[in-house]
Amino acid sequence: MSTNTGHNSTSGDITWALNQPEQKIDWGYRAMHGSIVLAKDIIRAYYASSIKYSYYSGCSTGGRQGLKELQLHPDSFDGVLAGAPAWWTSHLQPWTAKLGSYNLPVNASHHIPPTLFPVIAAEVLRQCDGSDDVEDGIISDPARCNFYPEALLCSAANTNASSCLTAPQISTLYQIYNDYVDTNQTFVFPALPLGSEPQWPVLLGGSNPHPLGTQYVQYFLLNDPNWRWQDFSYRIVELADQLDPGNATADDFDMSDFAARGGKLLMYHGLADALIPPGSSEYFYKHVLKTLLPRGVELAPWYRFFLVPGMLHCGGTAVNAPWYFAGSGHAAAVGTGAYSTPGFEDARHDALLALMQWTENGVPVDELIATKFRNDTNPAAGVLRQRPLCPYPRQAVHRGGDVDLPDSWECQMLYS
Ligand SMILES: [Ca+2]
Structure with a gap:
């Protein structure tokens, strides 16, 4: 499902919000949750069966919406893929x-x-x-x-x-x-x-x-x-x-209810993002850690965060960095009809498939292979580079061999 979050505007226009407290709440969280409830009703009725798994994928404000829904309604989704979240609205x-x-x-x-x-x-x-x-x-x-x-x-x-x-x-x-x-x-x-x-x-x-x-x-x-x-x-x-x-800020770092019911959260952020600094996602991760680890809740079993070297806001690169991993909007950037990671439609190269495998089969996402196609809008022209992305605070370290091949790298802790 998708939603207009209760108003019509272009993405950079906030003039609709003037003296509209109810519309602000709709944008903050209410339209999203109402739409999810209705979508699930429609799906159950159409297929005449129960829903086995529910997933979310979104970036930027979409990332914020995923985190907000997870925080307010931990049972809405089994897996959430949140990119470059605009979580700290205030x-x-x-x-x-x-x-x-x-x-x-x-x-x-x-x-x-x-x-x-x-x-x-x-x-x-x-x-x-x-x-x-x-x-x-x-x-x-x-x-x-x-x-x-x-x-x-x-x-x-x-x-x-x-x-x-x-x-x-x-x-x-x-x-x-x-x-x-x-x-x-x-x-x-x-x-x-x-x-x-x-x-x-x-x-x-x-x-x-x-x-x-x-x-x-x-x-x-x-x-x-x-x-x-x-x-x-x-x-x-x-x-x-x-x-x-609108209660838009998604700053409830205690997501232990989501963790306790078996939910999985994959978060990512481009290290070359100049719209939302990747430091805001690091701040978020560290605050969840500081909230939950002292209470005995480890993050790795349910929450993993990937920094993406050279990736701009949500996708794309100016430095030929591997950035494509089927995150929110990635297939749309390739062109109409594209899906997953063209030529590599598996859980190693596709973040949503990785999230599904983690959620449904218990296979944790220890790394994701990001791809740079020679031509971003024509994957058939071949691959320029592939490289693993690593769960924070690990990062990909070159261990020898061709830097453009994924097996030349391994995930290591960024401190020792
Ligand atoms: Ca370098």
């Missing part, structure tokens, strides 16, 4: 406005024009590619790179504004790459990762912050279309925490 949306403001106004000396984003991307890749021990054009562990932004600083010898950054622009770069921390060192939201530059035009390339930030504050939080992003303050975040309109 912080993600204000951060989106804050992030955009770093690079504005466009006539300021600190503004970095989008034409410089590829220059920054190239320097980040030059400095960081090898920090994961393999020079393959993919930054597989951004946290291991000790990036030095001043390498981009214009000098007396190089004053070409299309190939270097001024000191005020370097300061903007620091803001973009640093977590949003506010009053009393309060952590608000994680930064964009090194390697996310190819997707920066979405949130950092406009003459205003993205509407998903600004319009959230205007139409969802304050019901004040006249609010200006220039007036952003920490008060907005505090208000969002306090009100959380």
